[in-house]
Amino acid sequence: MSAAQYMDRALFLAARGRGRTSPNPLVGAVVVAPDGVVVGQGAHERAGGPHAEVRALDAAGGRACGATLYCTLEPCCHVGRTGPCVERIVDAGIAKVVAAVEDPNPLVSGRGFRYLRSRGVAVEVGLGAAAASAINQPFFTLVRAGRPFVTLKAATSLDGCIAARAGVRTSLTSAEADRHAQRARAGVDAIGIGSGTVLADDPLLTVRGAYREQPLTRVIFDRRLRTPPAARVLSTAAAGPVIIITCAGAASARARRALEAAGARVEVAADASLGAALRLLGASGIGSLLLEGGAVLHAAAWDEGLVDYVRLYVTPRTLGPGGVRLFDGRRFRSGRLLNLRVEPVGVDALIEGYVHGPH
Numbered sequence: 001m002s003a004a005q006y007m008d009r010a011l012f013l014a015a016r017g018r019g020r021t022s023p024n025p026l027v028g029a030v031v032v033a034p035d036g037v038v039v040g041q042g043a044h045e046r047a048g049g050p051h052a053e054v055r056a057l058d059a060a061g062g063r064a065c066g067a068t069l070y071c072t073l074e075p076c077c078h079v080g081r082t083g084p085c086v087e088r089i090v091d092a093g094i095a096k097v098v099a100a101v102e103d104p105n106p107l108v109s110g111r112g113f114r115y116l117r118s119r120g121v122a123v124e125v126g127l128g129a130a131a132a133s134a135i136n137q138p139f140f141t142l143v144r145a146g147r148p149f150v151t152l153k154a155a156t157s158l159d160g161c162i163a164a165r166a167g168v169r170t171s172l173t174s175a176e177a178d179r180h181a182q183r184a185r186a187g188v189d190a191i192g193i194g195s196g197t198v199l200a201d202d203p204l205l206t207v208r209g210a211y212r213e214q215p216l217t218r219v220i221f222d223r224r225l226r227t228p229p230a231a232r233v234l235s236t237a238a239a240g241p242v243i244i245i246t247c248a249g250a251a252s253a254r255a256r257r258a259l260e261a262a263g264a265r266v267e268v269a270a271d272a273s274l275g276a277a278l279r280l281l282g283a284s285g286i287g288s289l290l291l292e293g294g295a296v297l298h299a300a301a302w303d304e305g306l307v308d309y310v311r312l313y314v315t316p317r318t319l320g321p322g323g324v325r326l327f328d329g330r331r332f333r334s335g336r337l338l339n340l341r342v343e344p345v346g347v348d349a350l351i352e353g354y355v356h357g358p359h
């Protein structure tokens with residue numbers, strides 16, 4: 001097997017932790033003896049659990065001596081919930097570490113590599129970097145920008161509308177697309193909607209028909225606290241917390257008390273911008289947010305440059321002149337989605353891609 005194949009194996013293992021490691025990254029590791037035999041492998045399978053390198057080294061035992069360790073992220077050099085991986089790597093007698101990317105966490109960011117080199121371990125960085133960055137977008141965005149990775153999700157008609165009329169719930173997409181969207185909910189830390197959608201649709205915001213291990217945080221962006229305490233989402237505490245984000249001076253203390261009594265966690269952002277609200281979520285360790293609308297919230301996210309990924313379900317029907325347009329009145333610079341994917345889902349078309357490219 002080639003070095004690239006060992007790294008592919010490590011990336012495959014990393015994906016095992018999907019949906020379970022947040023706010024930690026997905027990491028996989030493979031220990032390869034000098035004769036090319038894989039003698040140990042492991043993944044970081046859940047937050048607080050052993051790191052991938054430790055699992056791989058445990059599996060390899062004495063066979064790690066003189067071996068090469070392939071890992072999808074720079075090994076850690078700080079004491080978190082588990083001990084520093086670099087010490088374990090040196091103690092095991094690993095001769096060379098091949099890592100896909102540097103860990104942007106300020107507690108690591110190159111220190112792990114320096115430690116290894118200073119102890120005589122050869123270090124090579126960059127193999128499989130694009131794939132390793134792509135699987136850890138939420139972690140990288142959280143560490144670098146202090147906010148979650150934002151996926152804008154919307155269903156639109158052929159004429160670019162998300163609802164038949166303002167304030168009206170409109171079922172647009174096929175059952176297949178709805179199931180697809182439910183599976184996407186299962187893979188993120190949080191779903192977010194604006195208060196307008198709560199008032200119009202009164203959605204449950206739970207995951208249906210897809211398995212999810214961690215609780216799902218539901219976020220309502222609602223500066224004036226117009227969410228009714230009887231909103232259906234507040235009856236779903238078993239699925240995860242409901243956070244309502246307001247800002248100082250915009251809502252009455254009475255409305256806040258009523259929502260808290262109904263089970264919501266009301267948080268006050270530093271200012272009225274969506275960026276401030278997202279930083280609040282980042283500080284709670286929310287690394288990925290599926291922004292499900294509606295039109296005003298999506299436009300605000302777009303205008304503030306906070307959309308990292310777009311997932312659009314386009315359905316083959318028109319809603320006509322009264323329809324609520326996605327991005328109504330916005331003038332865009334010309335551009336295109338990156339790493340574009342287009343897929344038929346039932347009778348609908350899914351179009352998705354990065355806005356700025358994976359970072």
Ligand SMILES: NC(=O)c1ccc[n+]([C@@H]2O[C@H](COP(=O)([O-])OP(=O)(O)OC[C@H]3O[C@@H](n4cnc5c(N)ncnc54)[C@H](OP(=O)(O)O)[C@@H]3O)[C@@H](O)[C@H]2O)c1
Pocket residue numbers: 153154155156161162163165166167168169170172193194195196197198200201221222223224225226272273274275292293294295296297298300324
């Ligand atoms: N087809 C789809 O994919 C889809 C998905 C969702 C909804 N919809 C439809 O969309 C319609 C609702 O859309 P909408 O535009 O009225 O409501 P919305 O975007 O869900 O909510 C708008 C509200 O969000 C609040 N908000 C909080 N923070 C904000 C910020 N930083 N910037 C801007 N607004 C912020 C504002 O109220 P405050 O000023 O009080 O904060 C604003 O009035 C409904 O008809 C619904 O059925 C369609």
